[in-house]
Amino acid sequence: MSSPQSDTILSGQRVTGLQIRIVYRDGDGEIHFDWPIEQIPLALEDEKGTLWVEIDDQTQNTDRRVEELLDGVFHFHPLAIEDAVQDTHVAKVDDWGEYLYIVFHNIDFDPDTDLIRLHELDIFLGANYLVTYHNEPLKILDQLRRNIERDPTNRLKHGAGHLLYHILDMSVAEYLPAIEHLDEAIDSAQDEVFHRPTPSTLQAIFQVKRSALRLHRILAPEREVLNRLARDEYSPVNPEHRIYFRDVYDHVVRVHDITESLRDLISGALDTYLSAISNRTNDIMKAFTLVTVMFLPLSFLTSFFGMNFFGGTLEFEGWLPKRALFVGSCMIMLFMPGFLYLFAKRRGWF
Structure with a gap:
C-alpha cells in the first residue's frame, strides 16, 4: 500500500x-x-x-x-x-x-x-x-x-x-x-x-x-x-x-x-x-424629543426673565418681590417636566 x-x-x-x-x-x-x-x-x-x-x-x-x-x-x-x-x-x-x-x-x-x-x-x-x-x-x-x-x-x-x-x-x-x-x-x-x-x-x-x-x-x-x-x-x-x-x-x-x-x-x-434597529432608533429619538419638549418651557422661562433675582436687594419692585418670582419660577420648572411626562405617557407616546 x-x-x-x-x-x-x-x-x-x-x-x-x-x-x-x-x-x-x-x-x-x-x-x-x-x-x-x-x-x-x-x-x-x-x-x-x-x-x-x-x-x-x-x-x-x-x-x-x-x-x-x-x-x-x-x-x-x-x-x-x-x-x-x-x-x-x-x-x-x-x-x-x-x-x-x-x-x-x-x-x-x-x-x-x-x-x-x-x-x-x-x-x-x-x-x-x-x-x-x-x-x-x-x-x-x-x-x-x-x-x-x-x-x-x-x-x-x-x-x-x-x-x-x-x-x-x-x-x-x-x-x-x-x-x-x-x-x-x-x-x-x-x-x-x-x-x-x-x-x-x-x-x-x-x-x-x-x-x-x-x-x-x-x-x-x-x-x-x-x-x-x-x-x-x-x-x-x-x-x-x-x-x-x-x-x-x-x-x-x-x-x-x-x-x-x-x-x-x-x-x-x-x-x-x-x-x-429602526424601531430602536425611533424610541431613542422619541426619548430625546420628549426631553427637549420637557425642558423647552424652562428654557423660555429662564431666557424671558433672565433669572436676575439676587442681583440686588430683596425689596419690593413693582407689585411682586424678587423672592416671590424666584419661588414661582422654581415651582414652574419643577411642575412643567412632570406634567409633560405624564401627558406623553397618558397618550402612549413611549
Missing part, C-alpha cells in the same frame, strides 16, 4: 507536492493498492477490471508530467486536460465518446465562522477506469479509500461507474451538515434580533447569507450534471448505474430546495433586524 507522503516517485523522478495513488481490481477480483504507474496500460487492457487513479497535485504550478500522464497514457483530449489542471469553478459534464469529463465540487465548512470553501474535483470516467484530479486534500476520497481497504472483496466489483456514484454521493452528503448549521445560525441570529440586536448580529446574518448564496450557485449546475448522468446515454456509464445517479440527483434537488428556504429565512431575518 502506498504511503501518504508529499513526495511521490513519478516515472523514476521525485516530485514535491504531487501524490498519485492507484487502486486496481483485476478481472479475477484481486485488488492491488500499490499498482505501479508504469503498468497502467496493462490495467487499461483488462476490460473486466476496474482502475482508480487519484492525482493529488498540490504544486503551485501543475507539473508537466501530470499532463504527460493524462495525455500519453490515457490519451485524453488536450482541451479536457486543460480544463482539469485549471480550476473552472463550474460543475459540468463533457462527453468525449470513450470517456466523460466531469467537474464537481466538495465543500469545506467551518462551523465557527460559517465560512464555506469550495474544492474542485475533476473526474475522467472510462469504461473500466476512473481518474480523479484535485489540487487540495479531499476527505471524501480518503474515506472512500479506507472503505475499499476495509472491504476489498465487495468494493470496485461493480465497475468505475459505481465508484463514481460513491464519490458524487459522498460529495452531496457533505452539504447537509453545513446547511443544518446555517439554519441553526439563522435561528440564533433571529433570537438576538428579538432580544437585543447588535452590529455583530448583522455581521453573522451576512456571513450566513454569503455561504448560502455560494451553496446555491454550485448546486444548480451540479443538479444538471447529475440529471444528465441519470437520464442521458453515455457509453462509459452502465445503464444499470443510472438509477444510482438518479438517487443522488434526488438528494441534490432536496438540498437545493432547502437552500431556497434558507435564503428566505435569511431575508426575513435581515428585514427583522432592520425593522428592530
Whole structure:
C-alpha cells in the first residue's frame, strides 16, 4: 500500500507536492493498492477490471508530467486536460465518446465562522477506469479509500461507474451538515434580533447569507450534471448505474430546495433586524424629543426673565418681590417636566 507522503516517485523522478495513488481490481477480483504507474496500460487492457487513479497535485504550478500522464497514457483530449489542471469553478459534464469529463465540487465548512470553501474535483470516467484530479486534500476520497481497504472483496466489483456514484454521493452528503448549521445560525441570529440586536448580529446574518448564496450557485449546475448522468446515454456509464445517479440527483434537488428556504429565512431575518434597529432608533429619538419638549418651557422661562433675582436687594419692585418670582419660577420648572411626562405617557407616546 502506498504511503501518504508529499513526495511521490513519478516515472523514476521525485516530485514535491504531487501524490498519485492507484487502486486496481483485476478481472479475477484481486485488488492491488500499490499498482505501479508504469503498468497502467496493462490495467487499461483488462476490460473486466476496474482502475482508480487519484492525482493529488498540490504544486503551485501543475507539473508537466501530470499532463504527460493524462495525455500519453490515457490519451485524453488536450482541451479536457486543460480544463482539469485549471480550476473552472463550474460543475459540468463533457462527453468525449470513450470517456466523460466531469467537474464537481466538495465543500469545506467551518462551523465557527460559517465560512464555506469550495474544492474542485475533476473526474475522467472510462469504461473500466476512473481518474480523479484535485489540487487540495479531499476527505471524501480518503474515506472512500479506507472503505475499499476495509472491504476489498465487495468494493470496485461493480465497475468505475459505481465508484463514481460513491464519490458524487459522498460529495452531496457533505452539504447537509453545513446547511443544518446555517439554519441553526439563522435561528440564533433571529433570537438576538428579538432580544437585543447588535452590529455583530448583522455581521453573522451576512456571513450566513454569503455561504448560502455560494451553496446555491454550485448546486444548480451540479443538479444538471447529475440529471444528465441519470437520464442521458453515455457509453462509459452502465445503464444499470443510472438509477444510482438518479438517487443522488434526488438528494441534490432536496438540498437545493432547502437552500431556497434558507435564503428566505435569511431575508426575513435581515428585514427583522432592520425593522428592530429602526424601531430602536425611533424610541431613542422619541426619548430625546420628549426631553427637549420637557425642558423647552424652562428654557423660555429662564431666557424671558433672565433669572436676575439676587442681583440686588430683596425689596419690593413693582407689585411682586424678587423672592416671590424666584419661588414661582422654581415651582414652574419643577411642575412643567412632570406634567409633560405624564401627558406623553397618558397618550402612549413611549
